[in-house]
Amino acid sequence: MPFATSFYRDQRLIITRAWGQITFADVRAYQQELGQRPEFDPMWAHVVDARDVVQFDLSSADIRDLAATSVLAPAARRAMVATDRATFGLFRMYGTLFELQVDGSAVGVFTTLDEAIEWVTP
Numbered sequence: 001m002p003f004a005t006s007f008y009r010d011q012r013l014i015i016t017r018a019w020g021q022i023t024f025a026d027v028r029a030y031q032q033e034l035g036q037r038p039e040f041d042p043m044w045a046h047v048v049d050a051r052d053v054v055q056f057d058l059s060s061a062d063i064r065d066l067a068a069t070s071v072l073a074p075a076a077r078r079a080m081v082a083t084d085r086a087t088f089g090l091f092r093m094y095g096t097l098f099e100l101q102v103d104g105s106a107v108g109v110f111t112t113l114d115e116a117i118e119w120v121t122p
Contacts, residue, residue: 001026001029001030001033002018002019002020002021002022002026002053003016003017003018003026003030004016004017005017005034005037007039007040007044009039011045011121012041012043012044012045012121013044013045013046013047013117013120013121014034014040014044014045014046014047015046015047015049015113015117016030016034016046016047016048016049017049017052018048018049018050018052018053019052019053019054020052020053020054021053021054021055021056021057022053022055022056022057022058023057023058024057024058024059024062024065024066027058027062027066031066031069031070031071032071034071035071040071042071042072042073042076043072043073043075043076044072044076045076045077045078045079045120045121046072046076046077046078046079046120047078047079047080047081047113047116047117047120048078048079048080048081048091049081049113049116050080050081050082050084050087050091051081051082051083051113053082053084053087055086056086056087056090058090060093063090063093063094063097064097066094067094067097067098067101068097068101070098074101074102074106075102075106076106077106077108077119077120078095078098078106078107078108078120079107079108079109079110079116079117079119079120080094080095080107080108080109080110080116081109081110081111081112081113081115081116082109082111083111088109088111091109092109094107095107095108095109108120
């Protein structure tokens with residue numbers, strides 16, 4: 001699986017690093033695995049670091065589906081990091097679709113990991 005996750009209890013933060021080529025099935029499997037981990041708390045902030053992703057093989061329908069089925073609580077802050085323009089655009093689409101379903105802004109998209117962590121852990 002092209003994901004590695006670290007949990008930071010003192011910050012109530014989950015950081016997931018993603019790499020390589022990622023499909024919808026990969027993301028779905030990761031969501032299920034993350035939700036079953038004993039250290040997982042759906043209220044914690046989550047940062048997805050995709051600076052090493054070569055390609056996300058996701059359609060707009062896949063993004064819409066992922067935005068509707070997060071394992072995180074709706075109020076949990078989410079940040080995504082991408083340096084690739086296409087990945088950045090996919091993350092912005094996810095953020096927009098997610099925010100249409102919840103009250104308020106809960107998704108940030110950044111180009112650096114430090115900015116993302118600072119945003120989710122004010």
